[in-house]
Amino acid sequence: MTTRLFGEPVRRREDARLVAGNGRYLDDLGADALAVAFVRSPHAHARITGIDVDDAVDVEGLVAIYTWEDLPEGVREPLPLLIPHPALTHGRTAYCLAKDVVRHVGEPIVMVVAADRYIAEDVCERIHVSYEFLKPVVGLENAVEGPNLVHDDVPGNVGAHMVQEVAHRDGRAARDVIAAAPHTLEFRLDIERSACMPMEGKGVYARWDADDRSLRVYSSTQTSTSVRMAIAAKLGLPLPKVEVIAPDVGGGFGVKIVHPWPEEILVPWAARLLNREVKWTEDRREHFVSSAHERAQVQHVKVGFDDEGRVLGLDVEILHDHGAYTPYGIIVPIITSTQLLGPYKIGSYRVEFFSVYTNTVQVTPYRGAGRPQGVFCMERTMDKIAQYLGKDRTDVRAANFIQPDEFPYDQQMIFQDGRPLIYDSGDYPASLRKLKDLIGWDDFPAMQAEAAAEGRRIGIGVGCYVEGTGVGPYEGGHVQVTSDGRVHVSTGLTSQGQGHETVFAQIAATELGVPIEKVSVVTGDTRRFGYAVGTFASRAAVMSGNAIALACRKVKEKALRIAADALEADPADLEITDGMVHVVGAPSASIPLATVAVLSNPLRYAFDEEAKRATQFATSGSMDRPPVAEGQEPGLEGKDYYSPVRSTFASGMHAAIVETDPDTAEIRILRYAVVHDCGKMINPMLVEGQIHGGVAQGVGGALYEKMAYDEYGQLLNASFMDFLMPYVTEIPRIETDHLETPSPLNPLGIKGAGEAGVIPVSAVIAGAVEDAEKIVIDRMPISPSDLYALRDSSRTS
Numbered sequence: 001m002t003t004r005l006f007g008e009p010v011r012r013r014e015d016a017r018l019v020a021g022n023g024r025y026l027d028d029l030g031a032d033a034l035a036v037a038f039v040r041s042p043h044a045h046a047r048i049t050g051i052d053v054d055d056a057v058d059v060e061g062l063v064a065i066y067t068w069e070d071l072p073e074g075v076r077e078p079l080p081l082l083i084p085h086p087a088l089t090h091g092r093t094a095y096c097l098a099k100d101v102v103r104h105v106g107e108p109i110v111m112v113v114a115a116d117r118y119i120a121e122d123v124c125e126r127i128h129v130s131y132e133f134l135k136p137v138v139g140l141e142n143a144v145e146g147p148n149l150v151h152d153d154v155p156g157n158v159g160a161h162m163v164q165e166v167a168h169r170d171g172r173a174a175r176d177v178i179a180a181a182p183h184t185l186e187f188r189l190d191i192e193r194s195a196c197m198p199m200e201g202k203g204v205y206a207r208w209d210a211d212d213r214s215l216r217v218y219s220s221t222q223t224s225t226s227v228r229m230a231i232a233a234k235l236g237l238p239l240p241k242v243e244v245i246a247p248d249v250g251g252g253f254g255v256k257i258v259h260p261w262p263e264e265i266l267v268p269w270a271a272r273l274l275n276r277e278v279k280w281t282e283d284r285r286e287h288f289v290s291s292a293h294e295r296a297q298v299q300h301v302k303v304g305f306d307d308e309g310r311v312l313g314l315d316v317e318i319l320h321d322h323g324a325y326t327p328y329g330i331i332v333p334i335i336t337s338t339q340l341l342g343p344y345k346i347g348s349y350r351v352e353f354f355s356v357y358t359n360t361v362q363v364t365p366y367r368g369a370g371r372p373q374g375v376f377c378m379e380r381t382m383d384k385i386a387q388y389l390g391k392d393r394t395d396v397r398a399a400n401f402i403q404p405d406e407f408p409y410d411q412q413m414i415f416q417d418g419r420p421l422i423y424d425s426g427d428y429p430a431s432l433r434k435l436k437d438l439i440g441w442d443d444f445p446a447m448q449a450e451a452a453a454e455g456r457r458i459g460i461g462v463g464c465y466v467e468g469t470g471v472g473p474y475e476g477g478h479v480q481v482t483s484d485g486r487v488h489v490s491t492g493l494t495s496q497g498q499g500h501e502t503v504f505a506q507i508a509a510t511e512l513g514v515p516i517e518k519v520s521v522v523t524g525d526t527r528r529f530g531y532a533v534g535t536f537a538s539r540a541a542v543m544s545g546n547a548i549a550l551a552c553r554k555v556k557e558k559a560l561r562i563a564a565d566a567l568e569a570d571p572a573d574l575e576i577t578d579g580m581v582h583v584v585g586a587p588s589a590s591i592p593l594a595t596v597a598v599l600s601n602p603l604r605y606a607f608d609e610e611a612k613r614a615t616q617f618a619t620s621g622s623m624d625r626p627p628v629a630e631g632q633e634p635g636l637e638g639k640d641y642y643s644p645v646r647s648t649f650a651s652g653m654h655a656a657i658v659e660t661d662p663d664t665a666e667i668r669i670l671r672y673a674v675v676h677d678c679g680k681m682i683n684p685m686l687v688e689g690q691i692h693g694g695v696a697q698g699v700g701g702a703l704y705e706k707m708a709y710d711e712y713g714q715l716l717n718a719s720f721m722d723f724l725m726p727y728v729t730e731i732p733r734i735e736t737d738h739l740e741t742p743s744p745l746n747p748l749g750i751k752g753a754g755e756a757g758v759i760p761v762s763a764v765i766a767g768a769v770e771d772a773e774k775i776v777i778d779r780m781p782i783s784p785s786d787l788y789a790l791r792d793s794s795r796t797s
């Protein structure tokens, strides 16, 4: 049947428009708007002692210069702390424009509005800010050792300290279990700071309607409804007077969930004040130094295990670099702490983290959000146990797996959403079997020996993960069938390239029994849908997918009722196929869904062709205006919300074969295999695309990408000339297989997939390089020069 599209590899509907250059991104809008540029701090830590604009004020085309002093009351306050937590005793957020102290290179100090961006940038160069230099805090060890402070009132630079502990079932604490375990290991693992690099940076464009006293704001955001709430609150406007629209968004990867960015408040504020259209688009350097970074973590591990490699006790101490501010609270180290357990039954567990301020760009979630660090920690632990016991690395993992008959499995911890960490479903042994077959795990030792005989070094690595997806609290869907038979779907969360236009249409087409060509989808537009949370944490498919399905079911129920009247049938005997409502088994007894839409509205317009036909079909005359039945509403539309009891847990396993060059230490990925389980797949082709993109980002994190700060807090590689991202030539073909263990928690049985690809890559590559080189790899990313140095030090040690 053409309308059963859930689960089919439907091609992405949005691509033809985007690839042909017909996308409408932020900078495609507001061609006549005034342009904004910012004077940003060149210093990592300094007190502002003066701002001199005398040289700038005469520049032709300059419209306005604003500093913190010029801002109105609400906008003068520090930006909101989005996710407070009791353990975050010293949360700190930035001002829209720096008030007195700058705490990282790139912090905005002065906003310039001018006729165009060239003029705005010229004006910025003529503004002279004077500073009293303060000692910068750079690097985790420096932060905790002191004596310099990022925030005067945060002792030891520690913003948060948290311990979670799961005792052994005999009541012993993890540290006691480890002390008494047959075998113990202790080591340190580092992951360097990195950042996502969406093709399109952030951007905001605002228009003030002085007559209506309302704002329309376009933002390249992952969370349009929250940006709207923030603007309304900060500018003192009623919510209905603010519209926020996310146009096409060229990637987000987490950085566009932070809300509001200073620019998202400042640009609308200036538009209202000046009564002019105002726009700011981030340039690449701004993205490097004034948006957000992630990863940046040091992890000390102690593990106790038995002869089979079963983990009896695990003790992890995490030092998390938060950068200068904590707008997103401590969500990243909390995710690391809880998701680190992966698919394993760990006998007892203690995790402690310190979240520390440094004079660097703030750290907020980036695709995977804390999980790559956690998985690096756990999977390196599994590898080390296997090596210590002389066992196969997959056998050690299998010995620790939660078994398929143990779901729901309670990890006895509190998850990031404040709810119990309970895995809903999965089949980890089956995933591992599939993965081993896919990569040819058991044949590898022979291959490796053969390669060695030719003087080549190859190695294999494996990594497993579990990912909490589809966090609440809610998402909604609205569905309307119009008299031309078209179905209009809207949901409040936004899209950044995930293919929502396709998958949400698949869901609506399947639920309503209409051809997908008849379905249109709108996301991220508060005019169409006002209440939403946003796109992050791999939640859109679960949250909006289910909400849209529920809304469709409401519409279908109404449609069948109306059609049953018209066909003099029982609604229970009707179904909808290809846009026709018909009696099951008797397709000739049918009416089009379009006609049902007309019948749903007593006001049938004479200029609507379908209405004319429907009126003749179903009533005695065109003047007929039946009353709306009690409890009913006119129109064939419905809205519903989906709000889960708790998150659903996707999982996956990756393996890679790498080759390292004996002379140059170049690392090449020869093969990369993924087995992934995101429950019921709406669109397997899109899921694979998501995984491929994620793996590519993971390869970047494993081998190339890091933020190179010097001791003064200057980011030395803040451009694509110096920050190394992999090209397609560095990304191997990714072989993918799936497993579908449906989630019992939501009507469609879906789990999320958007971050999965990136999560275990560093762990997998580290294991593979270690296997090729027989050198311990405990820090990522690893470049050829790092590997070269490691070879040197292992020769001398």
Ligand code: MCN
Pocket: 198, 250, 251, 252, 253, 254, 366, 367, 368, 496, 497, 498, 499, 500, 503, 504, 535, 536, 537, 538, 539, 540, 541, 542, 678, 679, 680, 681, 682, 683, 684, 686, 687, 690, 693, 750, 751, 752, 753, 754, 755
């Ligand atoms: N999907 C599916 N079946 C499932 C699960 C997902 O067909 N069982 C499809 C979805 O319908 C959707 C895609 O896979 O088209 C991802 O779905 P989901 O896992 O719900 O993730 P989100 O849509 O919520 O996207 C967020 C996620 C995150 S957190 C980051 S970061 C990320 C990512 O998606 N950023 C991206 N993928 C990205 N892809 C692009 N192109 N650009 C980004 O910025």
